[in-house]
Amino acid sequence: MLTAQEALDRLKQGNQRFVNGETQHIKLLTHQQRAEMAESQDPFAIVLGCSDSRVPAEMVFDQGLGDLFVIRVAGNIVAPSQVGSVEFAAESFHCPVVVVLGHTHCGAISSTIAALRNPDQPPSANLMSIVNRVRPSVEILMQTELKDDLTKLSMHAVKSNVFASVNQLRHGSAVLENLIAKGKLKVVGAEYSLETGEVTFYDF
Secondary structure, eight states, rough: OOOHHHHHHHHHHHHHHHHHHHSSOOOOOOHHHHHHTTHHHOOOEEEEEEEOTTTTHHHHTTTTSEEEEEEEEEGGOOOOOHHHHHHHHHHHHHOEEEEEEEEEEOOOHHHHHHHHHOOOOOOOOHHHHHHHHHHHHHHGGGGGGGGGOHHHHHHHHHHHHHHHHHHHHHHHHHHHHHHHHTTTTTEEEEEEEETTEEEEEOOO
């Protein structure tokens, strides 16, 4: 069983292989291997990431089938279903770490900025449910000089939104709070660069 730091090191090493074009896990499994994995799973990390088609966690971290418990939702937001999924994986598989993975050029961030700048043209009610989760992370930045530079605003909003999701997981679940207090779980934030393939881990 890995510690949180060992799990993070494994993810970082995998991402470095991905960046270097030296991936090890993109291969087909044999029928026997698939049959064996059907009996149980033993992921070593939980990743709450965005649904963006350019950010598949298993590839980004160069991990194989069964290595990661991945939850994907637009904007890597935290709603009850995401919290429940993290609780399930943390308790069932004893994963020592949760990584909230944001990324550059996030469509959910762009949609939120657009909705705040054009309140008379709101998105659909369903998309608005995502926008409203991202909104607090963007609104506070739009009260600064960043409001006049959409590129910088978006860049800062990605990090702010990751921080908000990390904070919600750390403090919005009695189950997760208990595991964190016992030193059995660590929740960290990170950002994937679409341009370079590199994942930057945040210290907050």
